[in-house]
Amino acid sequence: MKNIYxxxxxxxxxxxxxxxxxxxxxxSTFVLLLFLAVFLSFDTGVLDFKFSTNGMVYSPGYTLAxxxxxxxxxxxxxxxxxxxxxxxxxxxxxxxxxxxxxxxxSKPVKRYELLTGKFFGGILMVFLNIAxxxxxxxxxxxxxxxxxxxxxxxxxPITTFAFSVLYALMILTxxxxxxxxxAMMLTYLIYFVLSPVLALREQIAFITGSSFLENFLNxxxxxxxxxxxxxxxxxxxxxKLPVDNWEAFINCGIxxxxxxxxxxxxxxxxxx
Amino acid sequence: xxIIEIKxxxxxxxxxxxxxxxxxxxxxxxxxPKGIIFGLLGPxxxxxxxxxxxxxxxxxPTSGQTKLFDSEENRTEMKKxxxxxxxxHKYPAYLTGEAxxxxxxxxxxxxxxxxxxxxSYVLDLxxxxxxxxTKIKKYSKGMMQRLxxxxxxxxxxxLIFLDEPTDGIDPIGRSEIRExxxxxxxxxxxxxxxxxxxxxVEMISDRAAILNKGELVWDGAVSDLTENSKIVRIxxxxxxxxxxxxxxxxxxxxxxxxxxxxxxxxxxxxxxNYAIDxxxxxxxxxxSVIPEKQSLEEMFISLIxxxxxxxx
Numbered sequence: 001m002k003n004i005y006x007x008x009x010x011x012x013x014x015x016x017x018x019x020x021x022x023x024x025x026x027x028s029t030f031v032l033l034l035f036l037a038v039f040l041s042f043d044t045g046v047l048d049f050k051f052s053t054n055g056m057v058y059s060p061g062y063t064l065a066x067x068x069x070x071x072x073x074x075x076x077x078x079x080x081x082x083x084x085x086x087x088x089x090x091x092x093x094x095x096x097x098x099x100x101x102x103x104x105x106s107k108p109v110k111r112y113e114l115l116t117g118k119f120f121g122g123i124l125m126v127f128l129n130i131a132x133x134x135x136x137x138x139x140x141x142x143x144x145x146x147x148x149x150x151x152x153x154x155x156x157p158i159t160t161f162a163f164s165v166l167y168a169l170m171i172l173t174x175x176x177x178x179x180x181x182x183a184m185m186l187t188y189l190i191y192f193v194l195s196p197v198l199a200l201r202e203q204i205a206f207i208t209g210s211s212f213l214e215n216f217l218n219x220x221x222x223x224x225x226x227x228x229x230x231x232x233x234x235x236x237x238x239x240k241l242p243v244d245n246w247e248a249f250i251n252c253g254i255x256x257x258x259x260x261x262x263x264x265x266x267x268x269x270x271x272x
Numbered sequence: 273x274x275i276i277e278i279k280x281x282x283x284x285x286x287x288x289x290x291x292x293x294x295x296x297x298x299x300x301x302x303x304x305p306k307g308i309i310f311g312l313l314g315p316x317x318x319x320x321x322x323x324x325x326x327x328x329x330x331x332x333p334t335s336g337q338t339k340l341f342d343s344e345e346n347r348t349e350m351k352k353x354x355x356x357x358x359x360x361h362k363y364p365a366y367l368t369g370e371a372x373x374x375x376x377x378x379x380x381x382x383x384x385x386x387x388x389x390x391x392s393y394v395l396d397l398x399x400x401x402x403x404x405x406t407k408i409k410k411y412s413k414g415m416m417q418r419l420x421x422x423x424x425x426x427x428x429x430x431l432i433f434l435d436e437p438t439d440g441i442d443p444i445g446r447s448e449i450r451e452x453x454x455x456x457x458x459x460x461x462x463x464x465x466x467x468x469x470x471x472x473v474e475m476i477s478d479r480a481a482i483l484n485k486g487e488l489v490w491d492g493a494v495s496d497l498t499e500n501s502k503i504v505r506i507x508x509x510x511x512x513x514x515x516x517x518x519x520x521x522x523x524x525x526x527x528x529x530x531x532x533x534x535x536x537x538x539x540x541x542x543x544x545n546y547a548i549d550x551x552x553x554x555x556x557x558x559x560s561v562i563p564e565k566q567s568l569e570e571m572f573i574s575l576i577x578x579x580x581x582x583x584x
Contacts, residue, residue, distance in 0.1 A: 003379065006375070006378055006379060007379075010375055014364060014366075017364070017366035017367075018366075097362060098360065098362075099358055099359075099360045099361045099362035100361075100362045100363075101330075102325070102330050102356070102358040102361070103356070103358060103361055103362075103363075103376065103423075104379070105328065105329065105330045106328045106330060106351065106354070106356035106358070106433075107351060107376065107379040107380050107381075108348050108349060108350075108351040108352045108379075108380065108381050109348070109379055110348055269332075271285070271325075271330075271331035271332060272325070272330050272331060
């Protein structure tokens, strides 16, 4: 555990020094300032009343805050994943560079500890960035509308979870190809192209009428991470709606574990 | 006790996307006793770095066994007692020298409480204390090598692997590093040195081995390698005439070096008497008869050439 902790901290330090965290924080600060400006520009006094039905308290201000949070949870999920994939893509190829990997492997560190340290370090970096943005927005809307929606904070672990699934894929690609560009491209392909297309697989199969395509899309649907569906669930949770698709979480979890397991196996066998 | 034992070690690399195989090491057998400086020599691509990598489990053998510290224990655990300076090592450029030593020291098993004192000690040892707080992107090649050596010594290892440790270091720096290595040896540490600088190996190594195209062509004491020569240099007080030379040449391969000095290659060392008799018969006085010590470089070249002729 000590080695995993040390390597995680080392990865975080790498992210700091490469200005990844600063850039992330800069973008998040810009978004927060934008919301602050928007919130300051209109008066919520007209929405500032409450009524109750069946023991539940309602307020137009609360509803507006909830809708805003649900709405921003979508770009937060997409935007932070986009940036996170970009910024974490170099971690593994950089580790595997000749002269660098030799140093790590010459130490009394097990190979799985090295990889897991890099994995957690990347996740920690993304978690900190997302937490800063989401908690900032939560505080701004809470102060503005007097409404404290704790469900919105679940965007932090859900987005971090989605990133960890894609990061596992980036690690595998990085180990096999040692190319940050390829790792990034493959991850973007799954996230931006495959996942949204597969979410619409039934409509596509219906339009084309091809049973081969239907079977192929179904197969892909079950073996690739359902990030688009995870994004939908994230928006629902932010809006305090119950999760209606646990399959997306389970599918992503299994995908992440299997892909990470394969990465560790290959990394353990590899010559450097 | 042997600190390193290598038995029938073979490493074959399979080229990616091709069936072509490259044999980096072929049936290598080697035993290195504790407490010596061992020099591994060989031309580029001979398999020297691969051998170290296999010993440290950075790469895996295709067949054969390796043993460190005469123990079958888990190699990861054994690495607590080893230090390694890789060739062309890369440290993160954004770190300071001190930060590099702290990070890799902790990974190497250094106690967190003592790490500050250890960093200070090794920086002092390699004469890098004044650069401790400077980011390593500003370091020269020589400074990087010194830092690399300090890094390899962080966990106070019993066995130290150094791959081209003096690469990029000026002659004064090299001599300082040689002194450090001699001191480490006097502390009972074993040093495994990979170097293409033959004179350096000759100066500090107790034992050496020569690898060529993955095969061990020689292994033994450095003194055996350089003194096992049958060339004799005879100096005289007057010029040696061509007629005398022709007479001697009937029996020996003469490498005349000047008018009053000649080097002869003997099949047996006692044969030098014939040459002396010939010179004395012609009233030529002999000042000295000195067996020539072949340099490691000459021996190295000759061994490599012989090995290649055998392969052909």
